[in-house]
Amino acid sequence: MxxxxxxxxxxxxxxxxxxxxxNKRARRHRGIEIVIDAFAVNTDSADLAGLRAIKTDYQHRILIGAGSTHGHGVAKISEAGAEIAKEDADKVIDAMRTTKQFFEADAFLLVxxxxxxxxxxVTPVMAQVLKQRFDKPVYALAVLPFEHEEETEERALYNTAVFLKSTxxxxxxxxxxxxxRYVRKDFSLKNNLDKxxxxxxEPFYNLLCAGEEKKVKHIGARMLDTGDIVNTLAGWTAIGYGKAPLPFRTLLSRWTGNFMQKSAQTHLGVQAMDEAISELSIGCSSQDACRALYLVSAAARMINVDLVKELGNHLKNLVPKAVIRNGDYPRGKGVLDITLVLSELSDVEKVRNYYSKSVDLAKEISKRQKVKASKVELTEEAGKDIPTLL
Ligand SMILES: Nc1nc2c(ncn2[C@@H]2O[C@H](COP(=O)(O)OP(=O)(O)OP(=O)(O)O)[C@@H](O)[C@H]2O)c(=O)[nH]1
Ligand SMILES: [Mg+2]
Structure with a gap:
């Protein structure tokens, strides 16, 4: 894809x-393209300048709203971001269209x-405009705030709720x-965000690569292609990735017909699947998923019918309501990994909480805006008999 x-x-x-x-990694190690082009759009020119891997021209680092913010950002006011996006959406789309293979893209991913x-x-407005202009799926990757931000910044909660509902x-x-969920004790503060x-x-690597493989030896018995992904992704979605390192003996052995070995492989598969579930990008109940997809990737001789069948059974128990799609991807050596997508989730506790916590905040914020406006009127009223120098 x-x-x-x-x-x-x-x-x-x-x-x-x-x-x-x-994409660079996919091109270098696998000779395939998974990201046609990557763009960064911001109201803050300093943020754009701080990027490294996005091309440096103004059609890839796109400054919007310069007329109103002068490149200084919108300071957490999402309403201002949305207004700017409505005015400058064409600027972003024109820049995207300059990409040579633009029309080869299977979908947009907005982050x-x-x-x-x-x-x-900006994101919900751009998602709407892209949906209106192109006949391609539009997916959003929504990064939710850290706990300390939710506790101390009411705007973090409010912006998140407004973003989620609109998008x-x-x-x-x-x-x-x-x-x-990604905070690890062993990450130092400085390189935390990079890690x-x-x-x-990471979970997108095999998922996107699998359907783009051209070499027969890397094409699975059941290849996972763009259609499988498009038919899986709908509504609230979680993605996860789990891996199990292959024991030394398995790596050395070329003979995979042995019963003991097969059951060890199945066990590794289930282990990787359980890790993918526990490492999902958002806490959710797998019972709420109406669609699911898994991709197992390992050396060709490690993937067999029993393994795929066992993984399917295991997942079916975890996501009883879901239509399950699957694929196998013969790639890699020392590790067996599973990419898992749970989609069309009928409930996500965190989203529900953002909505309920923001109802009062929304009222409060609109009240404050009215008070501000009436104070301006008040000072204008109070100063109406004072002459002006302009
Ligand atoms: N995972 C991750 N989260 C980030 C990163 N940078 C910022 N965040 C989180 O994103 C949220 C803030 O969003 P930003 O992207 O900084 O804000 P913005 O969209 O530029 O909006 P303004 O600066 O208010 O105009 C906070 O929850 C941060 O913790 C990053 O590189 N990685
Ligand atoms: Mg910013």
């Missing part, structure tokens, strides 16, 4: 950049942190990524 990736705001831009890196003003305001109503799927971003995009 080939994507056009656009990141909005600082977080979006940095993750779009990680997708550009993923943003939901807590800031630019990403949360869900226009995009084909919203892939939820909870920043808090988190790498972890966020």
């Amino acid at each position: 080939k994507l056009v990736v656009a990141g909005f705001g600082q977080c979006g831009g940095r993750i779009a950049e990680e997708f550009a890196r993923l 943003a942190g939901t807590a800031g003003g630019t990403g949360s305001g 869900y109503s226009v995009a084909d799927a919203v892939i939820l990524v909870d920043n808090q 988190i971003n790498a972890l966020i995009v």
